[in-house]
Every structure is written in C-alpha cells, then in structure tokens.
Amino acid sequence: MTRTRKPGISRRSTLALMSAGAVTFATPWVARAQAKTIKIGMPTILSGRVAQLGTSSRNAVLLEMDKVNAAGGLAGRQVEMVIRDSKGQPQEAARIARELVNTDGCEMLFDGEASSGSFAVHEVARDLGVLCIHTCSEASSLTADPKQHIPNAFRSVRQGIHDSIVGGSYAAAIAKAKGLKKWATCAPDYAYGRDTTGEFTLYLKRFAPDVEVISVSWPKLFQPDYTEVVTKILQAKPQALYTCLWGGDLTSYIDQANIYAMFSQMEVFAVNMADYTALTVVKNLPKGIHSGNRYIKSFPATPENAAWGDAYKAKYNEYPTNWSWQNATAVMLLAEAVKKANSTDGKKVADALRGLTIKCPFGADGTVTMRAEDQTLIGYAIGWGTTIPQEPYVPQVQAGDWKTIIELEAEWKKSKGYT
Amino acid sequence: MLEIRGLSKSFGGVKATDNVSLDFADGSLTAVIGPNGAGKSTFFNLITGALKPDAGRIVLDGIDIAGRSPPDIVRCGIGRAFQVASIFPSLTVQETMLAAVCVDQRRAAMLHRRFPLVEARERAEYAMELLGLADQRGRTAATLSHGDQKLLDIALALVLEPKVLLLDEPTAGMGTEERWRMIDRIRELWERQKITVVFIEHDMDIVFKIAPSIVVLCYGRILATGAPEAIRRNQAVIEAYLGTEHHAGAAV
Amino acid sequence: MDLDALTGCLASTACLVTQTTSGLIIGMLLFLVAVGLTLIFGVLKVVNFSHGAFYMFGAYFAMTAYQMSGSFALAMLCGAAGTAILGLVFERVFMSRVYGANVLMQLLVCYAFVLIFDDVVRMVWGPEFRSMGMPAAFQVMPLFIAGGVIPPYYLLLIGVALSMALILGLGLARTRIGKIIRAAAHNPGMVSALGINTGLIYGGVFALGGMLAGLAGALAAPVRSLTPGMGFSVLIESFIVTVIGGMGSILGALIGALLIGLIRSFGSLGFPLFTEGLMYLFMVIVLVARPSGLFGKEIA
C-alpha cells in the first residue's frame, strides 16, 4: 500500500498544486465593470429531500421577473437571475451567496434557503452588506430577534407566529363550539416545529382556557415512518390533534394515520395541509381537516389571485406552492421599491423597502406591507378552513384579523425579550 | 536462563499444553519436535504471550513473565519468528530494521525527530549483515523471495537483541538445499550471538544433525528431552513417530 | 423525558399491544431492507452503501405500476422484480469490477450510485414527493385485538416480511443453492473449484438483496411519501440493524430490526425528543460489548 516517499514528490506536487490553483482561478474571476443588466443571486435547495422548495421558488421568481423585464426591468436595467443549488448545506449556501456577489457580480440576493441555510446566508449579507431578501425561511427569530437584525436584510415570508395566532383563535372557537378539551400535538423535531407548536398551544389556551394538551410527539424531520407516533396519539385518546408537519412528512403521516382511522376519532388541525403540494398528493384525503392556507388560488378569493395561480399552472403544469407566492412577493416588492427609489443601489432600495406597501394578489386586503421595524412581511392573506377531497380543496377560508395578529405578535415579542 | 514450570493450556476439553516443565540454559540451541498437533506452536504462543496460560510459570532470569502481553514479553528479551514469514509488506528491508530498533529503543512514539534515527543505524546494519540481507536493503519486503522474507522475519526478531530467540519452523515451505542454507545460517547466528535459540523443526535429519539438545512434545506433554543419540534410542519417541514420521524410522 | 407515559403504557395491555405491533411494523420493513444488506455483506463482503436506492426504486416502480394497472399485486411484483434486475445488472456491470480493490473503493462505487440514482429518480419522477395511495381493499377499519389497534394492511405487511424471513432461513439451510451460497460466503475459492460459477452466485445474491429492499419499498409505498433520497434514512437505520444483529447474520437482522422497531415505538413514549439518539446509543453499547454484533461471528 503506502510506500515511504522521497521528499522530492511532496515539493513538486506542492508547487504543482499552487500553480494549478492560480491558473484555474485567475482566468474566469477578473472583476467586471458594472453591467447594463442587473444580476440577482439566489442560493436555494434544488436537489435532495426538499428540492421542491427550490424548484417552485425558482419557478415563481422567473415567472415574475419575466413580467418585470417585459416592463423594462429594474430602473431600466434588465434583470438576470443567477440561481444555484446549495444542496441544503449551510456552508454551501454561504459559499454560493458570497460567490454570487464577489464573482458573478450579483448586486442583490434572494435567499431561497430554509432553516440553518437562511441563517448562513444572513451572515453573508451581514458581512458583505448586500441587499438580501429571505424568500423561504419561516424561522421567526431571523427577523424578530434584534441580535439578528441588519438593515440590508428583509423577509417576504409568512411566519409561524402569525399562523399560530390565527390558528389558535380559529381552533379555540371550534374547541369551544364542539367542547374539545383534550388536545394532542405532533410536530417535526426542529426549530420551526417546536416554535410553531409552542405558539399555537399558547394562543389556543389563551382563547380557550380550559383546553389541556395531554400528549406531545416529536418525530424527526423527514422520518419515513410515523406509526409509533400515530399509535401513541391513539393511546392518549385526545379529542383534537394539532400538527405542523409539512410536505412529504405530512402526507406520509396522513396516509399512515388513515389506516388507523385516526381522522374519524378526532378533529385534526394541520396548519400546513392547505397547500397543493399536500392536497394534490394525498390520494384519499380525509374530509374536514382544519388547515391554515399555504397557497390556494381560491383564497384570497380575488380574480388577481386566481389569475396568478392559473398563469403559474399554465407555465409549469403544476400548482404553485407556499414558497412560490413568497418568492413572487419578493420580486413584486423589489420592483416596487426600485421604482420608488428610482435606483438599483442597494441602500436606496433598502430604504424604499422599509415600510413599503404594494398591491399584491396574496394580500389579505389586496396589499402586503414590508413592516419597517423588523423588515418582515405582514398583511398577507392568512386564514383557516376545512378540507374536502377535491378542488377547490378548501371551499371556505376564515380570514385572520391582522389587527389582532399584530397586537398579539407585539406581546409575544416582548415575552421573548425581543423588544 | 529460561525456566518453564508446570505450563498448561487447554482449549475446551483438549489439553494443548499439559503441565510442561523445561529449562533452556543461556546460549543453548534446542530443537522442539513432535508429530502434528503435538502442541509445539501452542507452546511458543504461551511463551511469547500470544496465548495466556491456564497455569504454570515462565521465568526468564528470575522474572515470571507468564500471562504478560506480547509487547511486555518482547521487551523482557524473548524474540520470535513465525512459521509463515510475518513482515511489514510496504516497508523496505532497511526501514523494517531501523523501525524495529526505534521500537526497541523506546522511541516508537517519538514525534519531534525524523525517521530514521542515527542511533538505530548500527544495529540495523549489523542484523542485515548477519542474515545476508544487506544487499536487499532497498527492496520493499513484499517483493522479497520467500526465503528472504523468512530471513527478514528472523532478522526482525534478532535486531531487538533478544536473550531468547524462538523460531517456529524456520525452514517451513523451503526446498532441500534452501533448508540447509537456512539452518546453517541459524547455527552460525547462534554461534556468533551466543543467545538461547529454540526452534521447531519437522525435518529429523536437520534436527539430529545440528541440535545439541532436543525436546519431543506429544499431545501437549513432554515425551522426552536430551541429546540426539538419546532421543534416537528412546522407545517412546519411536512409537510416537512410527508410521507417522518416516524420517524418525529412517533415523533409528 | 416522559417516563410515566412509558410506565403507564407498560401497565395497560391495549397500549402494549398497539405499541408492540407498531414496533413490529417498523421493524419488519426495516428487516426486509437490512436482510438484503446483511446477505450481500455475508457473501460478497461488500458493504452495499447504495442499498437504500433499491428501496427507493422499489417504491417508485410499485407506484408507477399501480397507477398504470391499478393492481396492487402487480405493483408489488414490479417493485420486487424491477429492483432484482437492477441489482443483478449493478453487481455484474459495476461492483464485480472492484472486488479486488480495497473496501473504500467498493464503498466509493456505491456512493457514486447513491448520487446517480437519486438524480435519475428526480429526472424521471420529478423532485416533488409523491404518494401511491392505499388500495381500496385495505381502506377498512382497523382491527381491535386485546384493545390494541392493528390495521389489516400492516398484518399483510408483517405476514409478507415474516414469510420472507422463513423462506430465506429455510432456503439457506436446506436447499442446494442455499448450501452453495453459504459455501461461497465462507470460501469462494473452493466453490469455484467445484466448477460453480461464483459470478452467477454473487449476481444472484445481489439481485436477491435488491429484490428484498425493493419489496420493502413497494410495501411502504402506500403509506410513505415517495421522494428522491427517500432511501437514505432507511439505509442508515438498516445499517444500525445489521451492525447490531451482526453483519452477515440473517437471524441477527431479524432480531436487530425488531429491537430497533421496539426501541422506536416505546422510546417515542418515554423519550419523545431522543428516540433517534437511543438507537445510536444502543448501537454503540452493542458494538462495545460484542464488536461483531449480537449474532455475528467473531473476526479473529
């Protein structure tokens, strides 16, 4: 196997290494002059378990950017999206983000990462000071936590806390009506799952004080089999179940819970159910699952929203996802902000973005707002309803009231020591 | 000197070594013979610590080394070579020697200096000379001839300057002339080193020709010990060997 | 930690039955994957890192067959047969080239195919997760046995897995092929000396292993969502199973799978946040106590 080596080899190969490195990297990477077209970089997850996050985000961004370019681009500059796969690894996300700015000359970033990746990109934005819009990460602390706050990073994404407030009040009403006192929760064991569940129960109890949670389960993210969780919950015999499982995990869970006839034994509140990714996949979708809306083209029930959903489906032959509308919103906000700032300069655009309200098909009242204080999205359509097995899947959605949401969110922030 | 007292080892019910007591005087050359399965190799394995004895003492110059770990026993001065040449395939002959000396000089874990260490040089050279491997020094062990590999194995034991050298069938798998060349080397080496040499051998002609004293093992017990003539005439030995080893018959 | 939940469950038969069966269910699918892994290692001495991919393909083949034909039986058949062929080709064309080389090279070839297979699936079936759907025949109320809940489909699943275990065990012990395979495991040279084509045996064993993993995937397809890379978590778990049970031991795989299943089902009650950690902890303990696993032969 190993032979003992003459030092000669090591020297030669060292030098070879160095020169090789030099040659490879000298050529492509010479700083370019600012081009007429403006490049926007986007690290996201295009491969592996959650590739759908990246693909549906990319689809939405490109769909909207085509409109922007057709309308003359950003401040007269045509937009070129540079979208790369981070494979869901934070160090790759960070590296790609830096490379997009430093090498490919991107002047802005869309961060299409989830969880840890988004925090990695956030650090890059902090380091390089480039304008960055988080378009996928729902982790509350990303914008709520002042330690995280940087002036050049925004978020065009719904948040667990908002869902929980609306969901909590919605569920409490039903709990009161149907006398659901014993609750169980089942959430994926990672930050999003833990926080959202905690907040949901917080507000559920606030609106319906006599509710008690008698069983909690924490399956791993991407766990293939939930049987033990399902049976555990059946043992506890709760009257209602809350779960914030999403995507493939949710469909697995439903399929596996179905054959235990779980849905006939309790009311189920699955916040991430009302998304086409889940709705269209589950073959025998049980009737009457309560869910928050992710993206459905029937809510908000406006022609704009329906039109957008159809346009997307027409182009990509699949329905948009929750990630799709969030990314589309990012583009709309950016376009509007650039128009307002009449410049593509990152700082000016950031200033314009702060507190910006735009018309938007996904707005609760037809508009969404980039809240100035924590630079995150509010006013988007949010509500809960019950599912039916076929289109439109969620016939009636009760819209949440943003006034209450914002009051309670402020309270929550205080309790977290964020303000 | 090396004294074995009541050494026993059994596997399951089978007594591979059964209450063996022996003395090997300093500077003696002893051949261990016996039919297959007589427990010759087990005997070696017990002495070198490859196996832990069930009972008995192994006393080298007054220290009982029975049941110690192989490295300990080696450091006490018992070196061994194996039936199938056991070497370090990727190292050259010289490196093997130099490295072994480093270990013997308690420098096996030394980090701050470079291999090879100058202190190791002389002994390595000498061992290579002694076994006629000097002109092979540059070759990696894996590429050596079978005979040379066995020599290297022996050199590996010898370079540690053992008091006692155990050779498990040094001539195994060799042609007749090669056997004699090997055995002459061993004898010469014994004469020059004045160390205690114990070797297992099947070829009776060799044994009776070179070994001043012989130990005969059979079913783990000592059948006989003594000078070649005595062994030749020993009735028990003849019976033990009759039919099984025609060499003995011829030798009688 | 929530120990009273655990003790509470151990007290009630209903809970015991349900959790035990759910342990069995998790264990049995795991067994089907793990036993292939252990067979391949036992005979070919190859750690088939790409085994999870066969599970994945099994599921996707079954889904496609089911969507085309609507026949559950056919779906199972396609899942198993398809992966068997895949396994044979994979072994003959690629693995057979690296038997001489060191373990890492073999591992590397497997790793390469993990990457390739995942992307192939992503190309053919798309990145989004899919679901095969439960055949109508099994969309019935679960059975109640001693107060415990057991879905009929899972009874089928356990049945299939157990009979597989039985067939394998007997097959290897009794039949001529079984003897040859075991001989090949211990001493390939001898077998080829007997004029038996070892290449064929190796290919066959790999096909068998792939088939079992594929069958597991097919059986899981109605209840688990299908996505590229779905094989991975299953692979890791079946590695744990084989290592605990002892690489190369079929009985070991069975026991190991059941143990892991039970650890999961009862661990989720007692240690909701550390269920997975428990498995690794258990693996470490076993390896330290018995380096070659519970039923593995000690390597000298």
Added chain:
Amino acid sequence: MTELQAGRTDSLGVSGVELKSQRGQYLDVLVALAAFVVLAILPVFFGSKALLDFVIRCSAFGLFATSLNLLVGYTGLISFGHGMFFGLGAYGFGLLMQRTGVSIPVAFASTLLITAVVAAVIGAICVRLKEIYFAFVTLAFQMLIHSTILSWTSLTGGDQGLRGGIPRPVFMGLDLSNHLHLYLTSCALLVLGLLLMRQITQSPFGYTLRMIRDNANRASFIGIDVWRAKLMIFVLAALFASTGGMVMALFVSGAYPEFAYWTISGEGIFINMLGGITTFLGPMVGTVLLLTLNDTVTRLTEYYGIVLGIVILFFAIGLRKGLMDFAFDWYAQRRDQVRERAR
C-alpha cells in the same frame, strides 16, 4: 551480552542517515514557507475575493481530509465518524467566542483541548474494534453527537445552528472579520497543520503507524503497544480535524449541525480516495479537485449528483486509485524503466 554494539560501524552511512533525515526536515519547512509566501501574495495578483474564499475552504477541508488520512492511509483505521471532530471544532470555537468573551487564541487553544479530551474518550472505546466494526462504531458516535447537537437546543441552537454570527475581537492587530486577515490566518493554519502532520508521518511514530497498518500482530511482537499507538493517532488526527472545523466556522461565521453530520466524514473519505491515500499530499490534491468540481458543476447543472457520480466511477473503476497514487505509480514505473535502460 551480544556483539551487536560491537558491530561494524559505517561512519559514512551513519552521518548519511542523520543528514538525510535532517535535510528532509529542513526541506519540508522550506517548502511550507514557500507555499505560504505563494499563498500570501496571491491576493496581490488576483483581486478575486472568490479565489480567497476558495483557498479558505481548501484549508478547512484540506486540514480535515489530511488528518483523516493519518488514520485511513497511514494507520489503516477507516473512520466513518471523523467529521464529528470537524463539527466539534466549529461548535466549540463558535460557542466559546459567543458565550465567553475570550480572545481568539484562547478560544482556539481551549477548543483543541476539548477536542483532545472528547477524542481520547471516544477513541479509547473505538480503537479496540477492527476493520468495518471500527468504521461503524465511529459512525455511530458521529450520529450520536449529531442528534445531541440537534436536541440540545438551548446550547447549540438545534437545527438552526449557532446564530448571530461569531464575534471576532481584534487580537494584536489581527482582525478576523477582515477578509484578508481571515484568508492569511487560514493559510497559515493550513500550512502549519500540514507541516506538523508531515512531521508526524515522517517521525519514528509515523513508521510505528505504518507497521501497525501493515501487520498489527507482528508489530505487537516487536514490542509496540498497538492500542496506545492507535489511540494516540486518533487523538492527534482529531485535533487537526477540529482545526479545520474552526476555519470553516470562521468562514461561515457560525456553526451548523451539518458540520457534525456523517456526510462530512463521507466527503473526507471521498476526498482521500479522489486524491490518493498513499502520498502525503494526496488528500490536499483531492480537496482542490473536489471543491473545484463542486463549484464548477453546481454552476452548470442542478443534476450535480450524476456528474459527480460519474467522476467517482471514473476514479474507482477506471484508475482504481486516487490521482496522486496514480501519478506516483506512473512516476515510479518511468523511473524504473530509466534505471533498466541505464543498466
């Protein structure tokens, strides 16, 4: 007692050996210095920040992969869990900088200390096992540490990792939040680390390792305590892996569970196989290869897996060995041929 001491001395040879090994040491130091100078002046010629980023990542993974090769290539210990020390370094350093306001060198040193202790404990359990079982028990420990990081949210931040960035107080003019400073520091760490590891492989201990790899049984019969030697190299390797982790933590200004996941170990093994495990610089070459491959391919396609897979197949089935091994064998053959002709 014997005549060995009185054996004929070859005075020329003696000084020859001494000189040779001495020279080796000096040469390696020179090479290291030269390499560092070259790296240090790179930024002068190429403005590209990405090049610097690339070198920083190379240092992180290079240190990690080379340290892994101390186990795989030199001792024959195939570890599937080496990545846990990469993660440990990242988290240890990150946490120390975030929670305790210590200066960077202190954090660096204490992280190494922590790593050493953990490695010693885990190693003591692992190195008893042979072959594939060693591989699996290390993997199990890796997974155990990974799931602990995920569960222990209060300390590690769970799946979101250490957030809020790693503070880098200026230390004697060294400001690691400055990209160039960071670059030079990681270059220095890389070169120094490689030099030290090179010294390990060329020291008497290095040859003890080779003997254990070749024939552990024989090694114990010339007086080597195999268990202790294995444990020692296990800990040493862990230290360098941990250093790599710290560089990575500085690069991404955070630490994430993925750093302690088995995939990092897998990548390390892969890098070694790519570059070759029989030459000291093989892993370093492998690192450059893999990162270049990764960076270029992810630019071109999202079907990264297929491309990478095919490349791996080319190495595994085509060359059947790492690049440096291949090059070395080729070089050795040619040298022999030349010798033949000379005769």
